[in-house]
Amino acid sequence: MGKGKPFLEVLASAIHEDFRFPFLELFAFLYALGTFALANFTVGIYSQAGTNDAVAYSVTSSLIGGSLIIFIILVFKNVAYGLGSDLEKGIIQTYFSYPLKRRAILTAKLLSAIGVSLLLFLGIQISAFYILAPDIVLPQFGTIVLTYAANLSYPLFISAIMLLLTMKLRRGGIGLVIGIVLYVAMNIVSSLAFFVALATKSAIGLQIISVISPSYALQYYYGGLASVPEFSSVPWTPTLSETMLYVGGSYVIVAALFILGYVYFSRRLNL
């Protein structure tokens, strides 16, 4: 018997299932549609696009807008439905009969569920940048990366929660529902926090939200809705280093949740 490549084969098998026809084709189309046709330019309109980096932020946020929801749907499908059904039906047991460590099996599943989705998302987004705004990409590369990092943090946070729930319950349905609820709840809670901040002149609510969804901190760093006269009195303009701290902090939380998932899968998951 020669030396096999169990990790690559499990990864290939997971990709085959997660992106079987027509999922890959459909989502690639939706990403392209989201990026080129459904870009949400309202995000950028409100920011004070005076400086180069603010322009880069506005354009990046606009491009992300439509595609991010498609990324979230794809990741939710793959984590909750893909991994959930593998756990529920026993395909994970089949993978456990291969000479492969548990953490390697989870890595293969997550690379397929989240990694490939992210690759698709970023691939199409970067292509769009070169087509729509080629003069922004290289000079403002740091701002663009920061904007993507800030926007992707919360979807990854929800994905990690869904992963933990899916593993604990051995099915994806409830994890999927909670993921959707969390996503919608964040939009509602952030609006509430905004109006509370306006009324109380205290930004504590917005700051708490920014710990897990740092795109808000970035939005307020670039002025948020300050250009709208009615909303100009929001008492929070974080500095760049504070904003970066929020982004970094959110990824520490995301990483901690995924590590928890790995520990559970490797040491505690009884099948």
Place this chain on the structure above:
Amino acid sequence: MSLIVAEDLAKSYGSVVAVDSLNLSLDEGSVTGLIGPNGAGKTTTIKMILGLLKPDRGVVKVFGQDPWDNPAIRSMIGVVYEKAFFPAHQKTLEYLQRVCRVFGVSESRAMEVLELVNLQEASDRQIKALSAGMLQKFAIAHALVHSPKLVVADEMTANLDPQARSELLDLVLQLHKDEKATFLLSSHILPELSRVCDSVAIMNRGKVWAFGKLSELYEKYAVGIIRVSTDSPYELEAEIKKLNYVKEVNSDIRGISVTVVDGKEDELYEDVLKLAKRIRAKIFGIETGSASMQELYRLAIRQAISGKERK
């Protein structure tokens, strides 16, 4: 050499004790049956042996290693689960070729194992399109891709029709002969295991109550049992029950098992012939020291319980 050693193994699900103080040792080259009713703890035992479940207490070693921490030993183990699940949208041959690459064996082995289980004509079919019987055969092919030294199968015939069950058991016998593999087979369908096993571990309520070579267990538990094959088991049973030296009578559709007091076997032989003549029953055979697997199971459990009570 023992391929599997389990010592004082215990596992509970909340307040339900699934396996309790289980000891087991499986010799290389044997075909061992893990028998017991549903809920006896067979699947939990097998899952601990495969490293899918962590024991609450005790030690399990497979090829001298803890299966939970040493996935490398799985390259020597083939696994067949009660309900086989594979990535549904992949084709049978393609998936087995992938499994060949997982284990580092030649991809041509994929077709070989499909032929071994008579599934070569389904090689281009998606896994989800296989019938229950075909899927179980595919699971066996999947377990044999890497020519494992040990095959562990949990209730592999549970969902199959009698024809498919019989074919699978024939396959186990053939593989034991051809591939020299060691088998651990669990089942609650006892008669079928007597066809293929040379050893059995009798489980009930999470414990192994009796374990050993089948011949030794028959010798130990089935002494004093006479099996009468007849066309009128229920009528003859009623007559035999009237004999004062008969301790126990159990009949099924094919015959009667009679337990008599020591030294009365010859007397029963003569009496059975007389009784059969009187009620016009046909006798096809009378065997001493013979019992079905169910009877062996029942006797072993009963003796173990009474031994425990005496203590």
